[in-house]
Amino acid sequence: MRLCLVAALVLPAQPASAAPGGGRPDRRPPAAPTGLAAAAVTGTSVTLTWHPGTDDVGVAGYDLYLRGALVRSVAGTSTTVADLVTGVTYAFTVRARDAAGNVSAASAPALATAGVVRAADFAVFGFSQSDVHDEDPQVYELDPDVTIRAIGKWSTSGDEAADYNFAQIARYHDKGIAFMGSGTASVIFPHDFATTEIFDDMSTRDADNSPVPHDEFGFPIPARRGNMFNPKYRQYLLGWAKIQIDGGVDGVNLDEVNAGFSGGAKYGFNGNEGFDDYAIADFNRYLLAKYPAFTAADWKSRFGMTDDNIVRRDVPAGDLERNFNYRTYLRTNGWNLNPLAGANPMAAEWGRVVANRMYADDMSFTVTYLRRYWKQMVDELRAYAWRTAHRQILISSNGLLPYVDFNSVGMYPWNPDEQTPDFRGADYVPVVDGHLNGAKSLQANYRYLKDKSRQIAGDVPVAVFIDWPNDMMTNYLNLPLSEKKDYWQIFGAEAYANGLFPSFHLKDTVGSPTAEQQGMLGFFQTYSQFYKDHRSLFRANTPAPQAVRVGPANVAGSLLVQRGTGARTLHLVNHNYAGAIVPQTGFTVEVDVASCPRRVTVVSPDFTGSRAVAFACRNDTLSVTVDRLDYYDVLVLR
Structure with a gap:
């Protein structure tokens, strides 16, 4: 024992x-x-x-x-x-x-x-917009760093704190996900306001001072655009944004801040919109500030103004009976139906607003004042969050705007700065006969967005998402399941390869099938894990100017340099595609570098781990041998 x-x-x-x-x-x-x-x-x-x-x-x-x-x-x-x-x-x-x-x-x-919360820390973005009282459990399965619009205030839903399901924010935070509130900054309806008079006052107007309808949206009730030049409308937007801040959101995304200047279908989108009293008064202020030494003779010779309708310094800018009235000027000259006509000498002063863009070098009246009012709103929201809760919040918007923490760009074919000869715009979901055109590269389009965002907002992250409802979304939803996955493995990867971030699409608010219903959620979980595991490779990257020379055709190469560290990564995206990816094997990639690396390894969402890569570097020309490229490789230069 x-x-x-x-x-x-x-x-x-x-x-x-x-x-x-x-x-x-x-x-x-x-x-x-x-x-x-x-x-x-x-x-x-x-x-x-x-x-x-x-x-x-x-x-x-x-x-x-x-x-x-x-x-x-x-x-x-x-x-x-x-x-x-x-x-x-x-x-x-x-x-x-x-x-x-x-x-x-x-x-x-x-x-x-x-x-x-720092947008610079984000590597995986999700898109799942729910109504303010709804919650999407798919977000917890994907587990992104942020959803760019977790909820969306639309019409009267979101005017009161009781409308919201703010309890879900704690569930987001338990998973380490940043929660972005949001709402439309442009579309308004009659029932959004207490009286018809208030609705009319909040609406954009044409050059005849009539509210501009936007029936092209297809809503069963009349829709208009809100007037950003009206200080009461700006306070209305700030009101619901502050409700969301009080509820604990990590940031606010204001959708389509400057969308109310197209003229809508009524005017063939010719820009006949935004000519209300508030804007006309500001136009007078703009002209007086821009031309401080102009005399009556100068106004007449330069712009064809008349004695009975001319800019005056001795009369308040908002007194449109005695001071210059731009609407009267347009009507007198026959430009009231097409105010931006080339024959109008003041059209360039007024400017042509590009929706969801605020170009840094555009000093026309409309963009200058929209930029000013946008900054005032952003500053007030940041100050409010700090004053009431001692919190820093994120600000974003749909498009390329200044003063944001990150830009989120809806991918659709209407932006005039991205038009192509076939009028398809950037064609962010390219298809041929209903099938994915994986042979097309979006590198030039992505780099354009990256470069414009840097000019407008500085070095902030740029996330792209499939916007709705438009044919980009329709093309995506109609793809076979295997080609939906290919879309993200090619074009999602190409966004990362050019210093942007794709927003993995989970859900919209118009009833389209969700990622889970499409059979995509499991794929998103697995695929996005690569970017989470290698997040340090994808932050704060800027495309280098030098070209990457790739052996086989239809392989897009890009060299990215990380701000601050100078770390370099070489990205290869395979566009050899015929209903499925065609792997490329045994080829060489060359790029000129400032200094030769000591070691090169490759990582990829197409395989696990990392692998050493054979390379040579002489006279600051790096030559790398790639054994096999499926969809996307990242060559890490150490």
């Missing part, structure tokens, strides 16, 4: 410290993990990632500490810590642990301030 008792006490204890195979006990701790960083921050949570520790036998897991106290143990190299206090800075460390119980030294600490 005594021998059995000793065996029972001693033998079970041996494997706990013994090496595999019965060798000597493992007493060597793993190396400390490196690269601990806050990958994403929300109002009340932080997602932490780190590089794996190493061990002579193998790492079994990791222990996360906050100020020296164990938070949790995890098996992988990332975790989200929720229920943090907004505005408080937390210091985290992580230790690696092996199967024998040996624990590494602590990593270098990572600091994160809850509530300080």
Whole structure:
């Protein structure tokens, strides 16, 4: 009995410290993990990632500490810590642990301030717009860094705090997902306002001072565009945006801020819109400021003004009975149905507004004042969030606008700055006979958006999404399932390859099939994991100007340089496509570089892990041998 008792006490204890195979006990701790960083921050949570520790036998897991106290143990190299206090800075460390119980030294600490959400940290964007009272469970399955418009205020739904399901924000934060509120900044309906008179006052008007209808939307009730020059309308927009801020959103996306200047179908979209009293008064202010030395003779000779309708400094700009009235000028000259006609000498002063664009070099009246009012709104929302909750919030909009934290660009074919000879615009979902045209490259289109965004807003992230309802969305929804997946593996990858971010499409608000209903949700989960795992490769990238020379045809190459670090990545997107991708094998890629790398590795969503790549570099010309390219490769230059 005594021998059995000793065996029972001693033998079970041996494997706990013994090496595999019965060798000597493992007493060597793993190396400390490196690269601990806050990958994403929300109002009340932080997602932490780190590089794996190493061990002579193998790492079994990791222990996360906050100020020296164990938070949790995890098996992988990332975790989200929720229920943090907004505005408080937390210091985290992580230790690696092996199967024998040996624990590494602590990593270098990572600091994160809850509530300080940085768009620069985002690598995976989702698009799932719900009504303000709805919630999309698909978001929790995809687990992106952010949804660019988690909810959308439309018409009267969203005018009151009780309209919203703000409880879902905590569920977003538990997953480490930033929650963007949103709403239309342009479309209005009669029932949005208490009286017909208020509705009329809030509406854009043509050059005859009549409200402009927008029946082209196809709504069963009359729709118009809201007038951004009306200070009461701007306060109306700020009102519902502040309700969302009070509810705890991490940011606000205002959709179509400057869309009310097209003239609509009634005028063939010729720009006959925006000529209300508020805008006309501001036009007078603009002219007086631009031409401070002009005399009556100058106004007459330059613009053909008359004694009874001329810009005056001695009369308030808003007194349209005694001061210059641009509508009267247009009517007198026969331009009231087509105010932007080339014969009108004031058309260039007024300017032509491009929807969802505010070009940095456009100093015309409309864009100058829209930019001014947009900045005032952005500043007020940021100040309100700080004043009421001591929070920093994100601001975004549909298009390329200044003063934002990131630009989210709806992909549709109507933007005049992206028109092509076939009038298909950028054609962001290219199809031929109902099937994906994977042979087309969108590199030039993506780079145009990236470059314009930099000119307008500086170096902020640019996310692109399939906008609705338009034929880009129709093309996508009608693709066979395999070609939907190919779309993201080709054109989603090409966005990343040019420094942009595709927004994985989960849901719209017009009843189209969801990603889950289309059989796409599982694919999105698997595919987006690559970008989460390699997020450091995709942040703050700018396309380098030099061309990438690729052996086979129909392979788009781009060299990206990371701002701040100077890290370089070489991206290859395969457009050899005939109903399915045609892999390319055994070819060479060349690019001129400022300095030769010491090592080149390749990572890809098409395979796991990383691989060393054969290369040569002489006279600052890098030549890389690619064994096989399926959809997308990222060559990392070290």
